[in-house]
Amino acid sequence: MVNFGKKLMADQVEEWKGYYINYKLMKKLLKQYVQQTQIGGKDCEQVLKEFSRILDDQIERIVLFLLQQQGHLSRRIEELGAQRAAIMQQVDASRVFQLREDYREVGRDLVKLLRFVDMNATGLRKILKKFDKRFGYKFTDYYVTTRSNHPYSQLQQVFKQVGIVAVAGALSRNLAYLEHEHRGSFLSIYDNPSVVLQDPIIDQVNHAVQKLTHATSFMQYLGQHALIVQDDTPSGSEDNVDDESYHFMSLMLNLVNTFLYMVNTYIIVPTADDYSVSLGAAATVCGIIIGSMAVAQVFSSVYFSAWSNRSYFRPLVFSSIMLFSGNLLYALAYDLNSLTVLLIGRILCGLGSARAVNRRYISDCVPLKIRLQASAGFVSASALGMACGPGLAGFLQTKFTIYSLTFNQSTLPGWVMSVAWLLYLVWLWFSFKEPEHFAREAAKAAASTPQPSESDVGHQESANLEEGLAQPLLLGSEEMLDDNSDDNDDNEDAKSSHEPATSFASAYKLLTPSVKVQLLIYFMLKYAMEILLSESSVITTYYFNWDTSAVAIFLAILGLTVLPVNAIVGSYVTNWFEDRQILVASEIMVLIGIIMSFRYTPHYSIPQYVSSALITFVFAEVLEGVNLSLLSRVMSSRLSRGTYNGGLLSTEAGTLARVVADATITAAGYLGTDMLLNITLLPPLVITIVSIVATFCTYNTLY
Known part of the structure; x- marks a missing residue:
């Protein structure tokens, strides 16, 4: 694990050494303050003020040097611009080539300056986290509140760079003009942003600018949404997946598994209430039918996450067998007239949830240069599956019998999915x-250790399972530098500070208040979405007399909004506003959607239901992407790897929300269908309000 203090020293530009944050000094002072407050009884308020002044001095030195360098680069670009105007009049190819090289040299210096800012921003974030860890999460809230929003804020100069981005824009524009004028074209980067100048230096500049400003593209946003990759990889890290070992067909099989599983999840939603009634149960038992799959997924997520430390093929085979068997039982339950068989079938489907394997495969086995596209493919496959599931159910409106086996709108989803999983297998x-x-890990272990006895094999496999042989699930430039790895002078054991969590209990101990709030938000949005989707058939049939086809079309339209909404948010909104601002706004809109969904009068109209459902669903989708992005940034790096990682925790939170939501629907059904809507909306209303309050309480720790 990389030590940030040593890395900061190693990556410093020699002539700029006096202008970087003195990270070592900050750590030393922090340790002294801890001792003074615990032993000497020093007032915590005084510590806050003193440390703030010292940090202010550090930031001021960084900012003044940054402004000086920006001015230097600006003058060089201005001088080159004058040369460009003169050269273009003479059309001298050799001088054009030299001018292009001069611009590229400015670009190299600009990349150095961007990395300078990034290293200092990372150091500041880590110091704030360390202070919070030792003083009860108070300092970041105080410091950001008093410094970030001040009109003379120097903190904003470090974290939200406008001047340096303007320099990068000037360099890109001039290089593009030089290229286009040489070709006789008058295109501008502003007139046609989709035309990207193919130049390695500009690529480096753009990458560094995105890293510094957290600017995102649609692909990056989807990657964050999947909680697979972050904006970038750690400096100095190497991609251990080469092009030769990468297998495209295996990636496609993982994406198809993701797609089919989401289809399998939602294909029964439009008809689950009818199936329940045909088996002699109440229509609201559809909540249990839909939710039983999620109940099993709570457990399957854990063992699939652990299994993927040793293999990907075997868990995918197991997943396919479980899903084939589960769907077969789901289809046969009608002729057996057994609700028990139906529920067992859905539980087997949940036990086949291999989404943890799909995520892990992309993280571990896809080359870095296409990992972003693969992550976006994962989210797209999930979204398309979510839309295609109900849509497919709408086409299965027929009834016939073959050898005493009934094929109708209730059983056909099971038959279709069982055939699909058999073909997939x-x-x-x-x-x-x-x-x-x-294979390489196994060969390395065999070569470096003596052959174990048969009695030791089981113990070794258990150890490998806990330690994990694969790369981290989450890749974050800051979080990969372990928060505790550079605290060699602390009383914590150095080795234990690097190790991943080995149980849910140890993972829970690593959760800071801001991480807990993000998990609560994830629970809330999944709860609200599940209530909306799972009870849609019962509600629309009771109030609007919609048939199965109408419900299927409605749910398919909701699912189809996922990708366009993510495209807008990922390409534009996240570049205009901070993630925490989008987070709060989305929570408020979800709350508004829930409030609009309540039935206030005896007459419940279709426009009210559809508009409120769209608001709730769309903004819950927006909230999910931003929430997972923030979660990966505030989460400890020890939760970025191993079996009990951040991806598993978020999956468990979301799955638990679905289980509780579906159970709520069935429980509320005992009060009557006329009360179902308002009763089931009360819990998400309360949880949403609590999550908004909790977000404001931790708002300044999401910086």
């Missing part, structure tokens, strides 16, 4: 390639 068996790093 055959494709998987012949086409999947197990990643080579498992």
Whole structure:
């Protein structure tokens, strides 16, 4: 694990050494303050003021040097601009080439300056986190509140750079003009932003600017939404997946698994109430039918996450067998007239949830240069599956019998999905390639250790399972530098500070208040979405007399909004506003959508239901992407790897929300269908209000 203090020293530009944050001094002072407050009885308020002044001095030195360098680069670009105007009049190819090289040299210096700012911003964030850890999460809130929003804020100069981005824009524009004028074109980067100048220096500048300003593209936003990758990889890290070991078909099989599972989840939603009634139960038992799959997923997420430390092929095969068997039982339950068989079928489907494997495969086995696209593919496959599931159910409106087996709108989803999973299993068996790093790890372990006795094999496998042989699930430039790795002078054990959590209890101990709030928000949005989707068939049938096709179309339209909404948010909104601002706004809009959904009068109209459902669903989707992005930034790096990682925690929070929501629907059904809507909306209303209050309480720790 990289020590940030040593890394900061190693990556410093030699002639700029006096202008970086004195991270070592900050740590030393922090330790002294801890001792003074615990032993000497020094007042905490005085510590806050003193440390703030010292940090102010550090930031001021950084900012003044930054402004000086910006001015220097601006003058160089201005001088080169004058040369460009003169050269273009003479059309001298050799001088054009030299001018292009001069611009690129400015670009190299600009990249150095951007990295200077990034290293200092990372150091500041880590110091704030360390102070919070030792003084009860008070300092960041105080410091950001008093410094960030001040009209003379120097903190904003470090974290939200406008001047340096303007310099980057001037460099890009001039290089683009030089290229286009040489070709006789008059295109501008402002007139046609989609035309990207193919230059390695400009690529480096753009990457550094995005890293510094957290500017995102649609692909990056989807990657964050998947909680698989972050904006960038740690400096100095190497991609351990080369092009030769990468297997495209195996990636496709993982994405198809994701797609089919989401189809499988939502294909029964439009007809679950009718199926329940045909088996002699109440329509609201659809909540239990839908939710039983999520109940099993609570457990399957854990063992699939652990299993993926050793293999990807075997868990995918197991997943396919479980889903084939579960759907077969779901289809046969009608002729067996057994609600028990139906529920067992759905539980088996939940036990086949391999989303943890799908995520992990992308993190571990896809080359870095296409990992972003693969992550976006994962989210897109999930979204398309969510839309296609109800849509497909709408087409299965027929009834016939073959050899005493009934095929109707209730059983056909099970028959169709069982055939789909059988075909997928055959494709998987012949086409999947197990990643080579498992074989390399096994060979390395065999070469470096003596052969174990048979009695030791089981113990070794258990140890490997806990330690994990694969790369982290989350890749974050700051979080990969472990918060505790550079605290060699602390009383914590150095090795234990690097190790991933080995249980839910140890993972819970690593959760800061801001992480807990983000998990609460994730629970809230999944709860609200599940209530909306799972009871939609019952509600629309009771109030509007919608048939199965109408419900299927409505749910499919909701699912189809996912990608366009993410495209808008990922390409534009996240570049205009801070993630925490979008977070609060989305929470408020979800609250508004829930409030609009209540039935206030005897007459409940279709426009009210549809508009409120769209607001709730769309802003819950926006909230999910931003929430997961923030979660990965505030989460300890020890939760970025191993079995009990951040991806698993968020998955468990979301799955638990679905279980509780579906149970709420069934429980509320005993009070009557006329009261179902308002009763089931009360819990998400309360949880949303609590999450908004909690967000404001931790708002300044999300900086």
